[in-house]
Amino acid sequence: MTRRFGWYFIFAVLAAVFGIVGVSACDGGGSDDDVDELPADDDVDDDDDGLPENPTWENFAENFFQTYCVRCHQDPPINDAEFPLETYEDVLPQLTDIKLQAVVSDEMPADDEGPLPSDAEREKLGEWIDAGAPEN
Secondary structure, eight states, X not given: OOHHHHHHHHHHHHHHHHHHHHHHHHTSOOOGGGSOOOOOGGGXXXXXXXXXXXXXXXXXXXXXXXXXXXXXXXXXXXXXXXXXXXXXXXHGGGHHHHIIIIIISOOOSOTTSSOOOOHHHHHHHHHXXXXXXXXX
């Protein structure tokens, strides 16, 4: 038996044992009210970065803009920002500029104005825009 095969075997056995124990442990009574609702499969991201797999305005973009953009792109805009980005309606006409400045070139947000989005957040913003910027 090769060393690699041995680790896979051990992992498979442990997964089977804990999977069976986990299922039987969850089977013990209680009402459905005791269990928190799990996110829909399309909201779970396999990358473990906490970002939704299928981003929408409601589950991702609104928070992104509130966290990283509205400090300058408010109504009225400040710090030389040219337009507000507070609402979905504000953002839609600016999608091309947003993608170029916040995703492709990462010029925005200005790094001296507060927290910056992670590379994963920038990538997810690009995915949201490429998907047609769905609202929900």
